Amino acid sequence: MAHDVFLSHSVKDKAVADAVVARLEADSVTCWVAPRDVVPGADWGESIINAIESSRIMILIFSKNANESSQIKREVERAVNKEVYIIPFRIDDVAPAKKLEYFISTSQWMDAFSPPLERHLSNLAKTVKSVLANPPLPKPLDIEAPVNPPLPDPVDIEAPVTPVGRTRPVADGSTPHISSRLRMAIIATIPTLVILGAAGWYLGHKREVPPEKLSEPTQAAKRAAAAKPAEDEADKKQNIENMRAAMLGAVAKNLKDGASSPSARLNHVAIRPLKRTYIKVIVDNENANPAFERWISPADGTVEFRGQHISVRVLDRDAVQITKNGNTLEESDDDVTVD
Incomplete structure (x- = not known):
């Protein structure tokens, strides 16, 4: 009381x-x-x-x-x-x-x-x-202002590559503007670009280990490295340039291989999201097996794939409409597997 x-x-x-x-x-x-x-x-x-x-x-x-x-x-x-x-x-x-x-x-x-x-x-x-x-006012709390965490350094890397399959919706039965061989070459190039881009980002943004978790030899090496920032910056830029060169080389090679390879029978599979869900698509082609894996929603529009065999894994089957070569696909068949 x-x-x-x-x-x-x-x-x-x-x-x-x-x-x-x-x-x-x-x-x-x-x-x-x-x-x-x-x-x-x-x-x-x-x-x-x-x-x-x-x-x-x-x-x-x-x-x-x-x-x-x-x-x-x-x-x-x-x-x-x-x-x-x-x-x-x-x-x-x-x-x-x-x-x-x-x-x-x-x-x-x-x-x-x-x-x-x-x-x-x-x-x-x-x-x-x-x-x-008339009670006295309470004493103000002695609270320190929050310290904003430092922002990461900007990355000097070209614009990110658009995920596989992010194309405009194509009406069933319409002819795509890009030839099949060129499309296959571009699709085969995407995983290489993503891997090389991730490697470049990692080299440019290695996380700093807190000092209290570093062993004494590691701290000594870190202090020695801090004495030559110009050399480290040069190495970082060189690594990024090497990544760019490798990415451009991979694009050129895949475009060349795709243009020269014989045309194979390719299936056109379109996935239209009816509601937000998670999908994973693996395209089985002659030269590469690119994968597309992420959340999609109706706002993303229809995503399309071409390949000899296409494996579709969807978190909620009722959340997407899948068509093969213009025909609605209710179940898996020899060319398209749906999990």
């Missing part, structure tokens, strides 16, 4: 604590004080902690006795930790010990060691009601 005030006092100052409680409760201020409000059989320490955390104000009956009490120190420490407003009510003209001064040095003190006590109790009641009516 929540209370307005928690009374922290030495057992030797119980008479003053009882007088404070009587004065405040006469003004309808709810108070929690031990041992009066400790439930019989309940754990003493737990009861104290719960009472402090559920109170809005702590009144510390500060005296020579409180100054020497370890229990008082623990109660004040808990109140500070929970941001409970503390009012030290000093009934002895003594300075707080360091163990208490650390927590209450900034609090507003009320001196009550000169008689009569009733006058000081009236002032205390006014102060408590004022704090309850």
Whole structure:
């Protein structure tokens, strides 16, 4: 149950604590004080902690006795930790010990060691009601601004290759604009370009291993490498140039092979997504076996493939419409296998 005030006092100052409680409760201020409000059989320490955390104000009956009490120190420490407003009510003209001064040095003190006590109790009641009516603003949280992770360096690589099969939708039975042999050569080239492009990206963007995970020899090698950034940059550029040359060579070779190879009977398979699903297509041709594997949706349009045998693996068969040479394919056949 929540209370307005928690009374922290030495057992030797119980008479003053009882007088404070009587004065405040006469003004309808709810108070929690031990041992009066400790439930019989309940754990003493737990009861104290719960009472402090559920109170809005702590009144510390500060005296020579409180100054020497370890229990008082623990109660004040808990109140500070929970941001409970503390009012030290000093009934002895003594300075707080360091163990208490650390927590209450900034609090507003009320001196009550000169008689009569009733006058000081009236002032205390006014102060408590004022704090309850106008509670102080909570202290701002000391939170550090988040640190944005560094952005990766830009990659000096040509535009990415369009995935296999990303062509405009073709009406069933229409003639494609690109010859079959040229299309086969381009399809056979795509995996080579993807592999070489990935290798170039990897060489240009090797992840840095955190220093704490590096062995001492590795850290020494890393420090030595940092001394020659110009040489490393030159090596990186040379690697990228080598990748480009290899990619262009592979394109030229596959175009040449595709143009010179005899024409074989090729099946035209079109896959039109009806809803979003995942497909994997492997085209079995004479020169290469390119693979197409990714999520597709109706927004992607129809994807097309040509090959002697085409294996289609689809996550949801009802999510796609498959046609072979212009005819809707309901089940697998000799040329097109559907999983």
